[in-house]
Amino acid sequence: MPSVRHAEQTLPFFLCLVVAVSLLESASAVEPQISAIAPSGFQRGTEVDVQFRGARLDDAAELMLYEPGITVKELKAEAPNLVKAKLAIADDCRLGLHAVRLRSQSGVSNLRLFAVGALQEVEEVEPNSDFASPQPIELDSTINGVVKTEDVDYFVVEAKKGEPITAEVEGLRLGYTFFDPYVAILNESRFELARSDDAPLLRQDGLCSIVAPEDGKYIIQIRESAYGGNEQSRYRLHVGRFPRPRAVFPAGGASGQSLDVTWIGEATGPRTETIVLPTTTPKGLLYAKTDRGISPSANVVRLIDIPNVVEAEPNNSRNEATAGPAPVAFNGVISVGGDIDHFRFPAKKNQRFEIHVYARSPLRSPLDPVLNVYRVTGGARIGGNDDTVGPDSYFRFTAPEADDYVIQVRDHLRAGGPEYTYRVEVTPIKPKLTLTLPERVRYISTTAVVPRGNRIAILANARRANFGGELTLTANGMPTGVTAEIPTMAANRSDVPMLFTATADATPAGALVDLVGKPVEDKVQVEGHLKQRTMLIRGQNNRDVWGHEADRMAMVVTNEVPFHVDLVEPKVPIVRDGSMQLKVVARRQEGFAAPISVRMLYNPPGIGSSAAIRIQANQNEALIPLTANGSAEIRDWKVCVTGRASHAGGAVESSTQLATLRVADAYLGLTIPKVAVELGKSTQMVVAVEKKQDFAGKAKLQLLGLPSGATSEPIEIDAAATQATFEIKVEDKTRPGRYTNLVCRSVITENGEPITENTRGGELRVDKPLPPKPTAPAAPKPVAKPVPPKPPAEKPLSRLEQLRQQKKESE
Numbered sequence: 001m002p003s004v005r006h007a008e009q010t011l012p013f014f015l016c017l018v019v020a021v022s023l024l025e026s027a028s029a030v031e032p033q034i035s036a037i038a039p040s041g042f043q044r045g046t047e048v049d050v051q052f053r054g055a056r057l058d059d060a061a062e063l064m065l066y067e068p069g070i071t072v073k074e075l076k077a078e079a080p081n082l083v084k085a086k087l088a089i090a091d092d093c094r095l096g097l098h099a100v101r102l103r104s105q106s107g108v109s110n111l112r113l114f115a116v117g118a119l120q121e122v123e124e125v126e127p128n129s130d131f132a133s134p135q136p137i138e139l140d141s142t143i144n145g146v147v148k149t150e151d152v153d154y155f156v157v158e159a160k161k162g163e164p165i166t167a168e169v170e171g172l173r174l175g176y177t178f179f180d181p182y183v184a185i186l187n188e189s190r191f192e193l194a195r196s197d198d199a200p201l202l203r204q205d206g207l208c209s210i211v212a213p214e215d216g217k218y219i220i221q222i223r224e225s226a227y228g229g230n231e232q233s234r235y236r237l238h239v240g241r242f243p244r245p246r247a248v249f250p251a252g253g254a255s256g257q258s259l260d261v262t263w264i265g266e267a268t269g270p271r272t273e274t275i276v277l278p279t280t281t282p283k284g285l286l287y288a289k290t291d292r293g294i295s296p297s298a299n300v301v302r303l304i305d306i307p308n309v310v311e312a313e314p315n316n317s318r319n320e321a322t323a324g325p326a327p328v329a330f331n332g333v334i335s336v337g338g339d340i341d342h343f344r345f346p347a348k349k350n351q352r353f354e355i356h357v358y359a360r361s362p363l364r365s366p367l368d369p370v371l372n373v374y375r376v377t378g379g380a381r382i383g384g385n386d387d388t389v390g391p392d393s394y395f396r397f398t399a400p401e402a403d404d405y406v407i408q409v410r411d412h413l414r415a416g417g418p419e420y421t422y423r424v425e426v427t428p429i430k431p432k433l434t435l436t437l438p439e440r441v442r443y444i445s446t447t448a449v450v451p452r453g454n455r456i457a458i459l460a461n462a463r464r465a466n467f468g469g470e471l472t473l474t475a476n477g478m479p480t481g482v483t484a485e486i487p488t489m490a491a492n493r494s495d496v497p498m499l500f501t502a503t504a505d506a507t508p509a510g511a512l513v514d515l516v517g518k519p520v521e522d523k524v525q526v527e528g529h530l531k532q533r534t535m536l537i538r539g540q541n542n543r544d545v546w547g548h549e550a551d552r553m554a555m556v557v558t559n560e561v562p563f564h565v566d567l568v569e570p571k572v573p574i575v576r577d578g579s580m581q582l583k584v585v586a587r588r589q590e591g592f593a594a595p596i597s598v599r600m601l602y603n604p605p606g607i608g609s610s611a612a613i614r615i616q617a618n619q620n621e622a623l624i625p626l627t628a629n630g631s632a633e634i635r636d637w638k639v640c641v642t643g644r645a646s647h648a649g650g651a652v653e654s655s656t657q658l659a660t661l662r663v664a665d666a667y668l669g670l671t672i673p674k675v676a677v678e679l680g681k682s683t684q685m686v687v688a689v690e691k692k693q694d695f696a697g698k699a700k701l702q703l704l705g706l707p708s709g710a711t712s713e714p715i716e717i718d719a720a721a722t723q724a725t726f727e728i729k730v731e732d733k734t735r736p737g738r739y740t741n742l743v744c745r746s747v748i749t750e751n752g753e754p755i756t757e758n759t760r761g762g763e764l765r766v767d768k769p770l771p772p773k774p775t776a777p778a779a780p781k782p783v784a785k786p787v788p789p790k791p792p793a794e795k796p797l798s799r800l801e802q803l804r805q806q807k808k809e810s811e
Helices: 799-810
Strands: 016-018 033-038 041-043 047-055 060-065 070-079 082-089 096-104 112-117 120-123 141-146 152-159 164-170 181-187 192-196 207-211 216-224 234-240 247-249 258-264 271-276 308-310 328-333 340-347 352-358 369-375 381-385 393-398 403-411 421-428 432-436 448-451 455-465 471-476 482-485 495-502 509-519 528-530 532-538 544-550 553-558 563-568 578-588 596-600 607-609 613-615 621-628 635-639 641-647 650-655 659-664 668-671 674-678 682-691 699-704 710-712 715-717 723-730 737-739 743-750 753-760 763-767
Touching (some): 041 047, 041 082, 041 120, 060 070, 096 509, 096 544, 112 234, 152 234, 164 181, 164 216, 216 234, 247 421, 369 393, 381 393, 403 421, 448 455, 448 495, 563 641, 578 596, 578 613, 668 743, 699 723
Parallel strands (some): 432 528
Antiparallel strands (some): 016 060, 033 047, 047 082, 070 082, 152 216, 164 207, 164 234, 247 258, 258 271, 328 421, 352 421, 369 403, 455 495, 471 509, 509 528, 578 753, 641 650, 699 715, 699 743, 737 763, 743 753
């Protein structure tokens, strides 16, 4: 087990809280995982012992937190599945949910959440599933518990008449499982005084409040809404007299501005006070605070420096619209069912604005807003929207004429209530830029794990709005010894590879890195930063139900991994409708023989690659087939290959250098004709040749896709050729038919490497021989004419008959 050197260090301006661990590599486990944090939250202003349970935690070295306010006093790996830590929570540590990763000497864990509260912490003690025997707790306590299958937990508090009692649960928001908690406050007679399943402010977590009607005991019930539950259904139940507004109005203003606000939705009724909007609290978080305590979680407001206008009732018609300048932020409440609010602003001809109704996000209002915009003169509808940005509405407005225009807001279902707050911001159209990191493994947020003396590459995505052009990306705050190579992002691309390299003597360490994107063109003034979503709870159809958004990328330097991979940069281009094989070479440490899976980090547009290539065990090379379609973008691309191999109970990765892949137009334009041939015969196929690029030497052409029994010898042509003639021989056994999957492959050699082009088209028709012509019938044998019968022999005439015959003849 690595030795541990304790460190006491509060880091208000840094984001990683480190306990140094010796660099002994005797215990090394890659891909550490956190499955649970116990307890699930801590009271601020205290020291707490925390257990991190998971897998491959042998060489745990550091807790990486995304916000300040916590000091790591001890950190020790007790077992491969257990790390123990002692944390000091500052008095001013932000209340609510915090994100953490655990860095080991060989990797960085998944992201987990824990909570920081203001109340004393209490552990649930079973049995407490009988209403008649609830677990006693004091008011102003936070209970850490778990709801198992069909489990119902009861807690009892004592309160004086007129005291507020609020129960807020953190269940699904802890990020362990799809846990839908139900919470209720009951009296001793088992009558429900308040209950909650899903509070819009808290998503699927519950929130209910009462004012104690009399002195006595009150029972808090918590269960899964459908009486489900499991070991992962953890909760933190806050029970106390603290203020718990469900909405704040108005819902925003300028950072640092003094603002009169009304807290809405407390059991004691609405409350107004003057506050100063935060300048450092992230995302405009407001915590209601009184002498009874502070809310366990925040209400969210918008922070933007434009004029703030609050609706003035009545404004139910266009003629009564609340007026303001533009740009402007209109703040309103759809206070009753069927309520419709109107706001009026002036615009010049062709003036353009973005009109955005904020309600569900980020305010967590129950309102589902519908937006319409009308012209005052004539009352024509200019346009509108319902659900462009989730349930919220967005409309890009261009004024057809100089005039006043009216914004109409209502609820989609014509519902309403005092908590149906919203904010309509009318702002000029400005460029916007957001950076993201695509997932390399589905549902797992991407991190940069850089081995010492090695490289890792990941992709960055950019979402441009209202501008175009090339972008430059920089990575600020990387661990010592790490350098970045990030090519310029092309104007027509939304992604770019980022290659991070650690020196051989870099110390294993972690940092949360700020990615910054800027246009190459100085005339566009915009700066983008990372917005990385980590999905923690997935619902039906893998819908994102709950997660965490980080503004920095987790990067760690780890111990060495047992291999490097290098890409042999091709000396020739891949051409449209062509193919190529990229050669990847592995350099293995002695004794490491495992197979290494290699794949392209990304494919340039129009390029396809195989994702199932391996450098086999004990081998050092592999070829990745690439293909280019006919519309592949012609330019030089920086490409990279990543290698992944099993090691030390997990997997390790390394990347090649960024190499140039040149995509070029085809050298030859080939047109394959249609020809026909009979079985057992041969024919010529004359392929038309168009030279698109000059080349030296010969091009070798081969006809592919011929049916079985048909053959054609390769031929060679030079750059001056206008046609290529193939002799196709067809055997008697070839199956007759039409063959349309013909390919004419041309290979031109440059710099000792092939340039391969594949042209499809044409047709070979194989026919059966025609049947022989019918044979002429044989001449019939002459038929002998029938011989007439011989006349019968004459009878001798008598002398009298002779005399009579002579007489006739004489007459």
